[in-house]
Each structure stands twice: as structure tokens, then as C-alpha cells.
Amino acid sequence: MKKLLLLIFLLLALPGFAQDEEDLKVGLVLSGGGAKGLAHIGALKVIEEAGIRIDYIGGSSMGAIVGGLYASGYTAQQLDSIFHETNFNILIQDNIPRSAKSFYEKEDSEKYALSLPFDNFKIGLPSGLSRGQNIYNLMSQLTMHLGNVDDFSKLPIPFFCIAADVETGEEVILDEGSFAQAVSASGAIPSVFSPVKIDGKLLIDGGVANNYPVEELRKRGAEVIIGVDVQDSLVDREELSSAFDILTQISNFRTINDMKEKIPKTDIYIKPDISPFSVMSFEKGKAIIDTGEVAALKRVDELKKLAERQSLKRQNVKISAIDTFQISTLTLEGNNAYPRSYIMGKLRLNYFTDFTLKDLNSGINNLSASGNFNRINYRLIPNNDDGLYTLAMKMEESENKSLLRLGLHYDELYNIGALINYTRKSLLFSNDVASLDLVIGDQFRYNFDYYIDKGFYWSIGIKSRYNKFEHPVSFDFARKNAQLEDIGINRIDVDYRDFTNQIYAETLFKQVFSFGLGAEHKYLKIASETLVNPDTALNEQILFENSHFYSVFGYLKYDSYDNKYFPSRGVYFDGDFHVYLFSSDYNNDFAEFSIAKGTLGYAFSPFNKFSARIVTEAGFKIGNNGGSTLDFSLGGYGNNLINNFVPFYGYDFISLSGDSYIKGLLEFDYEIFRKNHVILGANIANVGNKLYSSGNWFTAPDYTGYALGYGIDTFVGPLELKYTYSPEIKASEWFFSLGFWF
Secondary structure, eight states, X not given: OHHHHHHHHHHHHHXXXXXXXXXXXXXXXXXXXXXXXXXXXXXXXXXXXXXXXXXXXXXXXXXXXXXXXXHTTOOHHHHHHHHHSOOHHHHHHTOXXXXXXXXXXXXXXXXXXXXXXXXXXXXXXXXXXXXXXXXXXXXXXXXGGGTTOOBGGGSSSOEEEEEEETTTOOEEEEOBSOHHHHHHHHTOOTEEEOOEEETTEEEEEGGGTOSSOHHHXXXXXXXXXXXXXXXXXXXXXXXXXXXXXXXXXXXXHHXXXXXXXXXXXXXXXXXXXXXXXXXXXXXXXXXXXXXXXXXXXXXXXXXXXXXXXXXXOOOOOOOOOOOEEEEEEEEEESOSSSOHHHHHHHHTOOTXXXXXXXXXXXXXXXXXXXXXXXXXXXXXXXXXXXXXXXXXXXXXXXXOOEEEEEEEEEETTTEEXXXXXXXXXXXXXXXXXXXXXXXXXXXXXXXXEEEEOOTTSOEEEEEEXXXXXXXXXXXXXXXXXXXXXXXXXXXXXXXXEEEEEEEEXXXXXXXXXXXXXXXXXXXXXXXXXXXXXTTSTTXXXXXEEEEEEEEEEEEEEEEOOSOSSSOOSEEEEEEEEEEEEEEOOTTSOOOOEEEEXXXXXXXXXXXXXXXXXXXXXXXXXXXXXXXXXXXEEEOBOXXXXXXXXXXXXXXXXXXEEESEEEEEEEEEEEEEETTEEEEEEEEEEEEESSHHHHTGGGSSOSEEEEEEEEEEEETTEEEEEEEEEETTTXXXXXXXXXXXXX
């Protein structure tokens, strides 16, 4: 009888006992919404504080990025810190640090306003404003602690995300493979980011196909689902001010209709008020995160009750920071056109030596800056417990081998010029590039470059240029070059033509050092537009120079400036030495001579938005050559001036000349608002013949000039206006320029 009563008691108590042991599986679904998806972080803070253990996460687009990082072990507070420290302008625009570019790549990126695919001589359009490489880099580095995890169900929280097949429009569930690649594909907003290729499919933003994958979450075992929805609502016509707004509105037709069925499938539905924000409002990240927290707090009682129904709580994941490591193996896939040596050279990779994440990021930037790859996927895989890693890389080479590039420029020396460039990669070798610039306008010019890029090994290049300008110069300049008698005029017009060809070899050190040697042919023709030769029957123009020069040269460059035109930090050095060996000698006064010149600059930023630049220059001739057409000529303002022309505030172009000079420049730059600069400058110089042998270079400056300018960093290049004044001649000069200098 006692045994029977005990059995009845146990049977009656069992349901209560089972209820005490209840442990609900909770799923979290996070929608896409661009910048508005930052509200997920605020909602996660409240969910965490309520004590809920999340067992499954699914998301699309920004929901995949935030949810994926949470699934990998980060807490909501850690995510808040990560996104507050992230510069989304750099992240979205795929900005590559200038330090990651070779000198050749720097010149390219600081010359053209627009670059378009031009394969088979047909103009194409890029598939997105950005390749998304910087987003991939960030996701890869934040999840290094996952090691070689390929199955997303093995993450601290099982995870999947949604992408869309751009060919069929169908949803693609990503729950294995490269984590960084998967979330990058899910967040590839059409027209903003290029599609991501995974398993032969071109994938774009998951929100296109399924922006709130609640059904898939239920299939995977979630008993209770929490959903955070940051999708747009439809807006009035007054708010549709751009093509992107209209595309977003069209996309919202379907997603808003889908939510009528998806909301009832969500047990706890959280809808932050994201109406004041757009999909690109990343600069308002703190306010967006706060909206997620406010919305989740309205459901906090339900969240706490749900937490009480879970017997086990979330286990914190210790994310070990990987700082210094060693790579023992490099595996490559997809590098059909570019050999292993080229990639290792760009990465600056040496096996079994200390390597850091910063080094790895710099190497990836070096590869990206080449423009030879659409995407570079990589993972650090630990080799057992020996502390060594395998760097596994999958390269997606760019199929675009030809580019059409355009630029526009105006200044007082060359006047208006439109730049048309044709660039062909892999013309003769897999790692070469040929580029032809044609400048059409007031002064026709061309530049041809052929470069075989061997990374940090010796690279080989060929250059050819034709440069022409017409400008008034002082009569003293003309007398010195043509032995003219004084005829009582101050200035004459000069037609200056330069045809230069070079072959050279150079090697790079850490992307900022360049050392090169080469040989050069130069043809100079300098004629007067004002004076004629009375000794000729046809009164031909007087020629100051009409000679071919042959020389060998060497150079050393160092460039760590963060910006070519408005540097705020970094060091710049450019040293050049030419030995002129032969000449056709039009003026019958040639003797072997050399010219040495150098520029040293330093930029620093002692205060926010304020920077200072200090530059010193010097140059001198060695030898007794009687000609002066290659002497130094100071005056004017500009960049990329040819031969030995040197800008100098306060004087017009080619106002001061001599076979030697020394110059100092000090500039203060205040960025009053983004990309708008007020610049105050002062320069001093001594210019003359035999300046260094006579000791006159170390005397008080003979020439000074001051400048006040305003500059705007635009997409076509700098727009600058400068007022300059020289106290010696008590005269002022205005200089205006628009666009990149070429």
C-alpha cells in the first residue's frame, strides 16, 4: 500500500518537476535596414540585461552583420564599442590608405576624376560604388578567434544569414563556409556594393529576397522567437529626392507586404522608431542605437518572463586578441594571372617571422590598391597547437583589363585641359600596365607609361611625354638664353616644348620608399612668340634652345603624406640626380654637367582640423656648361611642374632663374569644415648662379612671398584660389586652379 501511494505521489509531482526544468530554445531574427540596423545593438543590450539566452540567430543585411558578430561571441556592449569606433565613410567607400599604394598607384589615384571599364573598347559601368573589401576586412579581423570554423551551427550561437541570387532573385541561405564572406554577401546593398561570388553564384543584399527570415528560424528549432524589425515604411513623394530613394521605396513594396504574415509568427516583436534616419545615416549611429534600446524596453517585462523559462544562461565567450603571430604556409586560389611571388611581394610576407594584424591589413590594402582584384578573401587558420598559422587566400581577379579614365584641369600656366586616358593591364605580362594620357585643350600634351610591377622586387618602367605651354617670361631670361641685346622691353612670350623619354628600374621599400636608376632622352625647343630673327629671310622666331640631351639619372623618394594636395601628417622626400652626357648642342656651348635637386617636407597636425607644413628645397648644377635652359626657374603655383620649374608664392611663373637655388616654405592649413581648407603660406628663397660655391646660399633671403588661399577637395581634384604678394617687387599675383594636376 505504501509503495502504491509513493508511486501516485511521484506521478502527480512529475509535471511540476518537468515544468521547473523547462528550458525554451529562443531564436532571434534581425532584419536588414542599412544604418538603421544599428538599432539591433540597442535592442540586444536590453535582451541581454533581461537575462535571455539566445539559441539561434538569423538575419539579413545589417541584421546579418550585427547578428553574426553576436553569434560569434561578442556581447551587446562590445558591439556598441566596435561600431562607435568604426569610420563608416572609409568602410563603405572602400577608401584605401595612401600609404598602401605604390608610387605608380598614387599617381594614378591623384590624376583621374572618373574611371570606367573599357574592355573591347566598350564603356561599362561598375557593378557598385564600392567592392566591399573594407567591410570584409573588418568582419575577418573581428572573427579571427573562430579559427577554421566552417559550419555556422558550431558558432557560440548557431547562425545563418540570407543573401539573394542576383540572377534569379531567389534567397540563398548561408550557414557554412567563410563567415566574413557570408555576412559581406548578405550586406551587399545593390548599386552601393558589388555582388559577392560564392559557389559560382553572384549574391547581393539578402533583404531583396527575404529581409526577415523568421520561418527559417522556426525550422531550425526555435520555440520562441524575438524579432527586431528596422525596415522602412513607405514615404511620401516629397521625400523621394534621389534615384536611390526610389529604388528603396520599390524594394519596400514587397518587404512591407511580407511583414503582414511574418509579424504574427514572431512571439516578441520589437519595432524601433527609425523614421528620422536613412539607410546611410551611419553618422547618427548613437541615436540609432538608442532607438533600439527604447523600443526593446517597452517589451522588457515579456523579455524577463521569457528569461525565467530558461534554466541555463548564456555562457560568455572569451575572445582572445590575436596580435603577433607567424605564418608557416600560404595557400592561394583564383590567382590565374598574378603569380605567387607578386602576391607575396605585395603582402610583404616572410614565413616564420613575426606578423601582426596591422601588417596583414596593410598587405591586403596593397593588393587592393593595385586594382587587379575584385575581392580578396582570406582566413588565418591555426596549425594545431604549435602557434603557427596558415594564411588561406581566395583571389577574385578583376576581369576588367582596360579602363577609360577622364580628368579636367585649369591653371594659369597650361590653361584649360581635358584629360582622356586609356589604360591596359596585362598587355604583355600578367603584372604589367600600359597607360596613355592625352590632354586636349589650350596646350596639347601626352604622357605614356609602361610599368612591370614586381611588388617589392625590382620593377621596370618606360615613360614618354610631350609637354607644351606658352607663357610670358622676363626679358632677362631671354637674354641669358639667346645673348640678345637690350631692346627696352620687360617681358616676352615664350613657346616652351619638351619631349622626354625614360627607361628605368626601381624598387620599393614598405610602399613609401622608392629608389630608381635610369636613362633619359630629352628634346627641348624654346622659342619666342614675340621676337623674330631679322637675319633670316622669313623672319623666323628666335630659338633659345633646340637640342637633344642624353643623360643617366638616379632618384630616391619617400612619401608618407596622407594626402598629396592637403597633407596633414607625414614626411615627403624627393631627391634626383641627373648626369647630362651628350647633346646635339644647338647653341654650341655644351659640356658635360650634372644637376642635383631635392625636396624635404614634413606635415603634422597639432590640433584637430589644424595642420602645418614645412618644406625645404635646394638644387644646383655641377659643371661648366654654358647653357641655361635647364636652370632652375622659380615662380607661380602648382604641382607636377616639369624639368626644373619650381613654384614660388609672390611671383609669376619663370620669374626667377639661376643654376642653383634654396627655398623654404611654411604653410598653416585650417579645415573649417570637411574638405574645405583655409591656407596661409610664406616662402623665402635665394636664386642665382654659383650660389653654393660663392656661399651666397647661406645669406638673408633675396626673395620672399606670402599667400592666402582657399581650397576645396572635390571629386575632380582640388579647387584652389590663392592671393600672393611679394614685398620686393611690391606686386601681387592671383592663382586659380581646378582639378588634379597632370
